[in-house]
Amino acid sequence: MTDTGYWTLALVAGAVVILAVGALLGLLVYFVKLIDDRVAEVRYTLEAVVEKTEHAALVPKTAATVDAVLSEGRRHHLLLDRATSGSGS
Amino acid sequence: MVLTAVEIVVLVAGLTVFLYRLGTLLNRIAANLRECAALVRQVREQAGDIVPGVTHLNRSGKVVARTLPLLYAFAERLVARASAPQRHGPARQASCARRSGPHDATDFRPK
Numbered sequence: 001m002t003d004t005g006y007w008t009l010a011l012v013a014g015a016v017v018i019l020a021v022g023a024l025l026g027l028l029v030y031f032v033k034l035i036d037d038r039v040a041e042v043r044y045t046l047e048a049v050v051e052k053t054e055h056a057a058l059v060p061k062t063a064a065t066v067d068a069v070l071s072e073g074r075r076h077h078l079l080l081d082r083a084t085s086g087s088g089s
Numbered sequence: 090m091v092l093t094a095v096e097i098v099v100l101v102a103g104l105t106v107f108l109y110r111l112g113t114l115l116n117r118i119a120a121n122l123r124e125c126a127a128l129v130r131q132v133r134e135q136a137g138d139i140v141p142g143v144t145h146l147n148r149s150g151k152v153v154a155r156t157l158p159l160l161y162a163f164a165e166r167l168v169a170r171a172s173a174p175q176r177h178g179p180a181r182q183a184s185c186a187r188r189s190g191p192h193d194a195t196d197f198r199p200k
Contacts, residue, residue, distance in 0.1 A: 007093075010093075011092050011093060011096060014093070014096045014100075015096060017100075018096065018099060018100050018103065021100070021103070021104070022103055022107075025103070025104070025107040025111075026107075028107075028111065029107060029110050029111060029114070032111055032114045032115065032118070033114055035114075035118060036114050036117055036118050036121070039118050039121040039122060039125070040121055042121075042125055043121050043124055043125050043128070046125055046128035046129060046132065047128060049128070049132050050128055050131050050132055050135070053131075053132050053135040053136050053139075054135060056135050056136060056138050056139045056142075057135065057138060059138055059139055059142030059143055059146065060138055060141070060142040060145070062142070062146055063142050063143075063145035063146040063149060066146055066149040066150055066153065067145075067149050069149075069153060070149050070152055070153050070156070073153060073156050073157070073160060074156070076160055077156060077159060077160055077163070080160060080163035080164060080167065081163065083163075083167055084163055084166050084167055084170075
């Protein structure tokens with residue numbers, strides 16, 4: 001083979017390598033873009049979850065209110081106990 | 090020679106473009122993941138109140154549910170006593186004689 005032949009072969013091989021690298025990099029960019037989109041979806045879902053769990057702060061307040069109802073009920077219980085035992089005697 | 094240089098330039102340019110695109114995407118992914126980590130911390134903080142709060146709520150609610158029938162029973166007893174008929178003593182005749190006559194207030198005089 002002549003020098004020109006070797007050069008042509010080398011150029012063709014180089015072109016093939018460039019195309020292969022381009023295709024693989026394109027695939028890599030596609031997968032990374034997919035990961036970016038899915039991570040963005042996860043972020044939006046987490047933002048929605050945060051909005052919902054913000055209201056969880058009401059739970060201890062509700063528990064305190066039920067305690068207040070309970071103590072009021074105890075007072076009523078004592079009053080009625082006194083009333084029934086007082087009217088019975 | 091020229092074609093070789095052109096091939097090298099095309100390869101380098103292509104790699105530059107792809108690497109720039111990849112770098113942009115990876116930076117965006119890193120920012121989103123940082124945001125996700127902060128959101129997860131926030132959720133964990135907020136959800137920490139749920140279990141102790143609900144346990145407390147259930148405990149107090151059970152006691153209230155057990156106490157209400159007792160209150161109702163007391164109230165029923167009171168209502169029953171309040172609505173029981175009152176006992177009156179037997180009707181008694183007047184103990185003294187009548188002081189005025191039946192016709193004293195009128196002009197009627199029986200014959």
